[in-house]
Amino acid sequence: MAHESSYVPGNAVEKWIDDRLPIIRWSKEHLMDYPTPKNLNYWWTFGAILAFMLGVQIVTGIVLAMHYTPHVSLAFDSVEHIRRDVNGGRVIQAVHTTGASMFFAAVYIHMFRGLYFGSYKAPREILWILGVIIFVLMVTTAFMGYVLPWGQMSFWAATVITNIVGAIPVIGNPILELLRGGFAVDNATLNRFFSLHYLLPFVIAAVVALHIWALHVPGNSNPTGVEVKSSRDTVPFHPYYTMKDLFAIVVFCIPFAWFVFFAPDILGHPDNYIMANSQVTPTHIVPEWYFLPFYAILRAIDFNIFFIDSKLGGVIFFAGAILVLFFVPWLDTSKVRSGSFRPIFKWFYWLFVANFVLLAYLGSAPAEGIFVLLSKIATAYYFIYFLIVLPLLGRFETPRELPTSISESVLKHSTPVGGADPALAKTTH
Amino acid sequence: MATQSNLAHQDAPQPGRRDFLYIAAGAVGAVGVAGVTWPLINQLNPDASVLALASIEFDLSGIEEGQSVTIKWRGLPVFVRHRTAAEIAEAQAVPLSDLKDPETDEQRTKPGHEQWLIMIANCTHLGCVPVGESGDFDGWFCPCHGSHYDSAGRIRKGPAPKNLVLPPYEFVSDTLVKIG
Helix, strand or coil: CCCCCCCCCCCHHHHHHHHHCCHHHHHHHHHHHCEEECCCCHHHHHHHHHHHHHHHHHHHHHHHHCCCCCCCCCHHHHHHHHHHCCCCHHHHHHHHHHHHHHHHHHHHHHHHHHHHCCCCCCCCHHHHHHHHHHHHHHHHHHHHHHHCCCEHHHHHHHHHHHHHHCCCCCCHHHHHHHHHCCCCCCHHHHHHHHHHHHHHHHHHHHHHHHHHHHHHCCCCCCCCCCCCCCHHHEEEHHHHHHHHHHHHHHHHHHHHHHHHHHCCCCCCCHHHHCECCCCCCCCCCCCCHHHHHHHHHHHHCCCCECCECHHHHHHHHHHHHHHHHHCHHHHCCCCCCCHHHCHHHHHHHHHHHHHHHHHHHHHHCCCCCHHHHHHHHHHHHHHHHHHHHHHHHHHHCCCCCCCCCHHHHHHHHCCCCHHHCHHHCCCCC | CCCHHHHHHHCCCCCCHHHHHHHHHHHHHHHHHHHHHHHHHHCCCCCHHHHCCCCEEEECCCCCCCCEEEEEECCEEEEEEECCHHHHHHHHHCCHHHCCCCCCCHHHCCCCCCCEEEEECCCCCCCCCCEEEECCCCEEEECCCCEEECCCCCEEECCCCCCCCCCCEEECCCCEEEEC
């Protein structure tokens, strides 16, 4: 960052600390003075919302672990025990389970914001890649957490998802047995999933620290996509964005609280209130809503591709759907960062968003009739967007004229008097 | 301080004692790390109590024609089906060219015991337990991703790549089967 630390130790104790571990200096620089573009809109508050949600999940999770028993014969009952007997357990458990859904809702918005405003472009490629790593860790953690209540959906989710590994030729089966600790999902699997479900959130927290570090080196992107050119383009993070983020977190908590207090089970499945039974599969198994788009892609490949059988093919596309995100910074060839200034990109982008929602719907629909064909079309567009549209569009599209600076774009939308006040800054989106 | 001749000696391109010691020490360290890592990974593999359950015996005498049961072997569900004559005839009449994973009905049963179909009850797609006496081929239908199996447990339609897997088993007598 091109700014000097403005910290002056206020007294002898602060001076003593500053000479040994400049943690107050560091905090002031990164949590308060950090120069932030003054035109960030509310889509930019989801980073703070996600940090908040990670905290919520870790705190409620540690509390739940004090009452939960990771054993096949006790796990199901211990979750019911939490919901019925533990003081406040009904609410704490609901915060944790619906919290997972809210966490994913926020992360999808955060990612789609990045895709629209080109936040992944140079010099923020590593920032984006760390974000994708966090997403993969979140998916893994949420999946393992879903297994812990040991209901029918838990058990069959564990069976189906670990079986994905079995699709790998030759080494698939030994790895599958290694993962499960047996020939089928059983107590060994439940125990290790509990252990890893406890560990991974702290790994996520560590990668989040790297993510924020990688953010603070180039500074935030912004809705115009034009880099910060002078101190006139920025405001200090505190109080401008601490307050804006806090307000967004409060608003975000309204639907969150509604789920917790009025509909804690609405996002779940009734079958998960039946204890796990390895002899019977529920007639219609679907993953949690936040995995549905990727589940639809997994199911869409029901045909052999040359020597690759349908099962391995589905797994390759399933993994590819996430792996392709790592390469987005290099697949998008457009020099213009923000989608606001790319007239043709916008069409493909919103079609991609609609397509993603369609995939989610198809993931929940039974694999029959028209849904099978639609899944294939939607899967094709998912990959076409990244592998064909983004690389080619940069070459053929004529972008709109960019503002010369953030200040100019802000002033254009505001009255001259209010122009310098970031609270009045309108977004270009 | 180094003299002129010492400097000339250090600049020599051939690897010296130090390079050898450096690589040797690194190699020993790498072997040590690998040796410590392996038990930490290997502990994830199926343990002795899981492996101890690897073989079971099952009495078939209670299963009527047209009936099937699901038993547990190595933690896996296993279908034991007493097939009807019509099902056997249907399975034997299917030409191999119709099959995604070609296997004759004879290959999937034991000679003299064609009425008994014993297979691991996990769909070869992603491991769900298919529903019996349903699907388009009078066999099994997997509700998870829509795979259809015929009356010999062979994959006919849907995303599953293989026929339902046969566990290793043998008939101890006409009514007693040893699985595993």
